[in-house]
Amino acid sequence: MIYPQNFEQKIGFDQIRQLLKLKCLSTLGEERVTEMSFSDDYEEIDEILNQVTEFVRIIQEEDGFPDQFFFDVRPSLKRVRIEGMYLDEQELFDLRRSLETIRDIVRFLQRSEEDDESTIPYPSLKRLAGDIAVFPQLIGKIDSILNKYGKIKDNASSELSRIRRELASTMGGISRTLNSILRSAQSEGYVDKDVAPAMRDGRLVIPVAPGLKRKIKGIVHDESSSGKTVFIEPAEVVEANNRVRELEGEERREIIRILVEFSNLLRPSIPEILQSYEFLAEIDFIRAKSHFAIQTNSLKPALENEQLLDWTMAVHPLLQLSLARHNKKVVPLDIELHQQQRILIISGPNAGGKSVCLKTVGLLQYMLQCGLLVPMHERSHMGIFSHIFIDIGDEQSIEDDLSTYSSHLTNMKMMMKSCDERSLILIDEFGGGTEPQIGGAIAEAVLKRFNDKKTFGVITTHYQNLKHFAEDHAGVVNGAMLYDRHMMQALFQLQIGNPGSSFAVEIARKIGLPEDVIADASNLVGSEYINADKYLQDIVRDKRYWEGKRQSIRQREKQMEDTIERYQKEMEELQKSRKEIIRKAKEEAEHLLQESNARIENTIRTIKEAQADKEKTRLVRQELSNFRTAMDEQTSKEVEDKIAQKMQRLQEKQNRKKEKKSVDNPTVLQQKAPKIVPIAVNDYVKLKGQTTVGQVLEINGKNAVVAFGSIKTTVKTDRLERSNVSPQKQEPAKSTFVSTQTHDQMYEKKLNFKQDIDVRGMRGDEALQAVTYFIDDAILVGMDRVRILHGTGTGILRSIIRQYLDTVSGVRHFADEHVQFGGAGITVVDLA
Structure with missing residues (x-):
């Protein structure tokens, strides 16, 4: 339940809708933006947010998502459901392109077919596309009718092909006849040299000056607006032009027949096609939400199925976009509400950001439960509320005879009647609009009812009694909008734990109110109240100081943790x-x-x-x-x-942080590295x-x-x-001897040696070893030429083998085999 009816307008959500519509590709998505509504179903919200999160990843990481053609042809399809109605060429072309887009999106999202969802890149979007039908047969049929520009093909039917051939032939004859007449008229001076045939009412004509129109026999069809030209259809082409008209009529009738025939084929599938367009509308809607999320740096926080606000660095998206245009940044909001701390009473100076804080809470919670990502830190947690109530601004009504205070009371009555432990109430200037004392008392009584019902809420006020109530009652907590007392300006930061001061005296003094007026006012209120307000300011100041210290310590601890984690990873x-x-x-x-x-x-x-x-x-x-x-x-x-x-x-990396740079210490002497003489040819060396x-x-x-x-x-x-020692020289052998058995073995090996080796299908190391033995044997038996069959493939095997052949001294030359006998798939090796 959302209250009141203009809730979205009060928190600025109507502007969010307009921004989303601008990011839609078609009316399909715009309708979904209009229909977008608040939900309190945890499972539904979680799934919708996952869909948007996944699509953000697609936008940021993928290049090939098919989002070219989002056409809304649903009105045309609904019209065609009536017998005898048909889609025209443009509607058919839009249908074909959008059906192709639906098909491509479904294929894109269903790329992984594994059952394990951990391996599926976009599981939520895949589930969305799971039951969507695609229509390849219809796309193929349309392709047989339309060309790539969306026009009916000549061969869409044999009759249309005949008509268009005759039409082209007749038009060609008319053009030739007209050009002949025109050249004759130009030679005789009836028509200017630069005149060309023109088209009037679908008929080819010749432009002629009015005074010479009787020189050409024919029918006058038109006259120029200036009256200086008349357009004559020569008598020789009248019959041919009439035939063109007849053929054009036949062409239109045949095209309509083709479109009607296709529409009859399409009609039984229209319900399923309309369902597929609902999917296309949903994708357009999700896409718009994703682009808005990227624009506002939004994300999905940890979603909890309970009532909870635990936000870090939350930002009002509309305020963020507005300030960004002026190169300014929003002060982020940190807020925490849970079962023990449900209602936050925010106090502080006027124009200090209380209302912005209230609207930020209302807008972000509403955005989340409408399925939008929200701009806050990823470590934030958000819960789900069944009801959100808001009371903000001046609600005077002449028609209902309501004053501002009366309208506030009406809202309070509605809230007390409907709120429960699953409700979130947002009230600005609680108890305002009437005499302060009674207004504060009524506000306190209403606040007690809210607290008894364990309702969650954010309430802004200036009343001291409400601040005291928060201090004395469990479930209610004070908060302050911080104010720099020295600079006399609001800091727009919320701090929970202490009430805020209105800084009324300081602001009055800054504006320039006379000191005697300020002194009289202070005396009227009493020194006790003034001192209490000063003590409150001091408490807030001291808390800010220690909070800053604590934040600094946290940052250093985080840096240390990051450093330790980095070293562990290393x-x-x-x-x-x-x-x-x-x-x-x-x-x-x-x-x-x-x-x-x-x-x-x-x-x-x-x-x-x-x-x-x-x-x-x-x-x-x-x-x-x-x-x-x-x-x-x-x-x-x-x-x-x-x-x-x-x-x-x-x-060294660890020690580098501890050491100072040598340039900072002039006493440090840089030692020169000894010069290394490179090894040269003929040097004696050792490993x-x-x-x-x-x-x-x-x-x-x-x-x-x-x-x-x-x-x-x-x-x-x-x-x-x-090495300083040269290798010992070996004396050459004084004699050689080859046994008869060795000669016989060599002769037999030479007889059985095959000059081709096939290494196709082998791994690189296997092929290299086989080629090594093969080349050695070829050299041993004295072969002049051998062939290695390695195939083409990716070329890796060929490259490895040729790198090896380059290192063999017995190889004189190698090259590709002749194209006729295998080309690059075979290497021919000539041996020395």
Whole structure:
């Protein structure tokens, strides 16, 4: 229940409605704004607020929401329900585009089909779209009738196609005849050279000067407004123009027949289509509410199924928009009402913000229960009320013979009769409008009834007896609108716990009232009252001071909590990073292992080709084993180094806050970092932490090609360090010998070797290993050319294989196969 009838006007909600209508895309949404009403159903309010919250996310995070065509074709559909009626071209075009929009919105909201709602991006909106029918067959049928510009297609029917072909042919004949007549008339001087055929009453005519109109045989159809031109239809085209008229009539009749036929097809589906338009109206309404929420920085607070006001930084949205136009900000409102503190008595100076506070409470509570998000801090809590009553402003009525006070009493009577523990009452200047003493007494008696009924409320007053009542009765609490006594200006801040002073003496003195008048007034009231008011001001001032201190302490505690939480998160991320580093290190180790295996195979091939003896083979295998051990140790060391670096960065970040910048202390000397000489070609180097010495053959950016004995490998330069000892040179083998068995095995392998390998469908590492063995064998048996089938796909497999081929010295050249034989899906490799 909402009281009185002009409740929305009193709190400014009628202006909210107007702003929402401006944000609607069609009359569909505007009707919903008009129908929007107050509800006290917790489940309904919660669902509506969730819908708006989800749509705010769509606006802020999504780019592809389909909101292009919101057309209200419901009147046309209702008209077509009558047999024989039909939609015209424009109505049909609007129907097609809006049906497409409904279909696209339903698809957008039902993108996730999982049963678990936690995985659905917009569950409340999805439920809204759950039973909505879409009409792909109707859309397809309309597409067969209309083109993309909303005009009837030539091929909408065979008869229409015939009519339009004949019409085009006839019009072309008329145009050619007219142009011939026109050129003849121009050559004979009857018509100016720049004249062209014109259209009058749907017939092609020639503009001629009045004095020469008899030079061209035909019918005069029109005359220009100046009288200097007449429009003649030559006799040669009269019959053709008549035929054009007939064909245009046939065309109109055929178009109507097509539209009637479609409307007959549409008629059985109209009830379901109208239901889908109700959904479109709801989406337009939700969209408007969401844009208004974004404009006013509104959100959904924690909603409680009880009577409660626990608001932080609440803002009057209309006042916020008004002040924003002048680059000003609203002072936010903090207010708390609950079962033990239900009625708030607000006192303070005039123009101090009491009425604004009252209207803010009424407007925000009403907005929430009408399904609108509200501008306040996210940690706020809001409850649900079954009734909201308001008594604010001057309600004099000449017709009802009511004075201001009489109207207030009428409102009080209505409130006392209807209010209960689920009601919220809002009263401005309680007890005002009559003689103060009796007015205050009646107000106190009414306040007692409200408190006995456990009603919630916000009441503004200047009466001292109501302030005392709040101090002496449980359930009622005082509040003050703060005032800067030194600056003599209102602060527009509400403070709950103490009554406010009216600052009447101070304001009178600021205005310039004579001091003797102020002194007489003070004597009339009595020093006790004046002193009590001063004590009250001092209490409020001291409370403000300590409240500021407490707020400052809270902010510092919050900063400390945030800092601790941030460091805890960083530690957790560090642990995750440690696991990730180990995982990557294992992958690198696996890659190195594969590289080592490939090198072993290459070494075996080299040994066999060079016909090395057993001692040489043993030495080479030993070098490979040392290399593999060095790689494993280096990988483990890298893992530990990365973890240590992460720990060091975190420690430095923590210490940075404690240290002063070196520029602030002139005595601090900056130490110069030793100059690092980069590693160059021919330098003797070794892996950090290892003893095996190699020689740098090439430098490629951050990578170096190093020869460790007879093994060449590519190593990052930051993993190398210089060595003062050169590697021991191995004496070349003095003789070679290849057994008959080896010759036979090589011959058999060459006979069975296939020049193609197919790695399609393999993972990258599997394919690389297979290609490695394949190329090694191809070199070993002396093949000149081989082919690798990797397919096109995303191109990753092709890229990995070609990167490997670039590193193989035995590969002379590689390229795509000829387009006729496979193109980019096959790599042809020429071997040295």
